[in-house]
Amino acid sequence: MTDTSATTVQTPARPVPKPGVMGIAPYVPGKSKAANGKTLHKLSSNETPLGASEAARKAVANVAGHLELYPDGSASELRAAIGEVYGINPDRIICGAGSDEILSLLAYAYLGQGDEAIYSQHGFLVYDIAIRAAGATPVVAPETDLTADVDAILSRVTNRTKLVFLANPNNPTGTYLPFSEVRRLHAGLPPNVLLVLDAAYGEYVRRNDYESGLELAATADNVVMTRTFSKIYGLANLRLGWGFGPAHIIDALNRIRGPFNVSGAAIAAGIAAVRDRAFVDAAVAHNDTWLPWVTVELEKIGLSVTPSVGNFILIHFPDEDGKRATDADTYLSGQGCVLRLVGNYGLPNAIRMSIGTEAANRKVVSALAAFMTK
Ligand SMILES: *Cc1c(COP(=O)(O)O)cnc(C)c1O
Numbered sequence: 001m002t003d004t005s006a007t008t009v010q011t012p013a014r015p016v017p018k019p020g021v022m023g024i025a026p027y028v029p030g031k032s033k034a035a036n037g038k039t040l041h042k043l044s045s046n047e048t049p050l051g052a053s054e055a056a057r058k059a060v061a062n063v064a065g066h067l068e069l070y071p072d073g074s075a076s077e078l079r080a081a082i083g084e085v086y087g088i089n090p091d092r093i094i095c096g097a098g099s100d101e102i103l104s105l106l107a108y109a110y111l112g113q114g115d116e117a118i119y120s121q122h123g124f125l126v127y128d129i130a131i132r133a134a135g136a137t138p139v140v141a142p143e144t145d146l147t148a149d150v151d152a153i154l155s156r157v158t159n160r161t162k163l164v165f166l167a168n169p170n171n172p173t174g175t176y177l178p179f180s181e182v183r184r185l186h187a188g189l190p191p192n193v194l195l196v197l198d199a200a201y202g203e204y205v206r207r208n209d210y211e212s213g214l215e216l217a218a219t220a221d222n223v224v225m226t227r228t229f230s231k232i233y234g235l236a237n238l239r240l241g242w243g244f245g246p247a248h249i250i251d252a253l254n255r256i257r258g259p260f261n262v263s264g265a266a267i268a269a270g271i272a273a274v275r276d277r278a279f280v281d282a283a284v285a286h287n288d289t290w291l292p293w294v295t296v297e298l299e300k301i302g303l304s305v306t307p308s309v310g311n312f313i314l315i316h317f318p319d320e321d322g323k324r325a326t327d328a329d330t331y332l333s334g335q336g337c338v339l340r341l342v343g344n345y346g347l348p349n350a351i352r353m354s355i356g357t358e359a360a361n362r363k364v365v366s367a368l369a370a371f372m373t374k
Helices: 054-066 076-086 099-110 126-133 150-154 179-188 214-219 247-256 264-275 277-300 325-334 358-373
Strands: 093-096 116-120 137-141 161-167 194-198 223-228 241-244 304-306 312-316 340-342 347-354
Touching (some): 054 264, 076 093, 076 241, 076 264, 093 099, 093 247, 099 194, 099 241, 116 150, 126 137, 126 161, 214 223, 214 241, 277 304, 312 325, 325 347
Parallel strands (some): 161 194
Antiparallel strands (some): 093 241, 223 241, 312 347
16 A cells, blocks of 8 residues: 555545535525415516517427437527627627526636635625636625615725626616716726626616627627526527627637537527517517506505616515515515515515516506505
């Protein structure tokens, strides 16, 4: 036997994950079923109430005849279609199994132990998971009025900072930063810090001072914009998202992604969906009608709602026995309406509601009116 006395480090009795992994709080997805099992309206994950484009559904049906074949690993036809619709260079696009995969790839490629990455106080929790999974340290910047605060983010940059995640608009608050603020953030970051602009809800925003980050990602060396097919395109079940950025970053991501990370069904559906602009316009029009309607109706019954530019709203409840967010959630669930508690986002007395069909929106408003007066 060889002498092992020089290496008497205790060998663990079983495999141990690398540092950071066991510090991750598992992501809690929106519930899909009401307490009594009778779900009338699922409004818990910001899915569209309009389903998917007919063209996308047909495209998936066609793929069903060839399930034995590997998909195109570079999703070139899909990247070409996205490039055409958004007016960007397809060589600088990467597709992923949801934009969550792109966010993770960015963290794995640019973060390691000893590095820091910043996100804002009520920012999307996938960032925290991606940062820790990469072995790095999350740094949380406080928000002002439930909105990302550029100065708070910039003041937390150190020489260990490698990445900043910003959801614009943000989930679950529905608030956004005007593009002048995003530019100010970018201008204040050292050139080696990667700025990730997550525009999952970009298509819904109707504000003159909003930009998704397309142009910044086209021109800056340290900006990536991510988008998803899960929200306005109605393809959440297929898992499809994309990122757009400088060639050197897309090159790095392509080296670490799985060779066939996007399925053929997702590619086919994505090509059809991105070209169906009438479908997207209808989804925007639906949201433009119902987002303000739900907001105003809930305010009428005495609830406060954070002004949202996305396809969801954050509803705040009174700090009063029997009237808190958890009470409302239980009550709504009993009425078949599944919304989203957001205590894990540091918002213990709020509920997030996705804008649904007309019937769903009316049902939630009438149920909450009854809840508030009971
Ligand atoms: C829903 C959402 C995503 C999209 O996730 P997918 O993995 O593409 O389904 C990304 N960012 C934010 C802020 C979201 O709310």
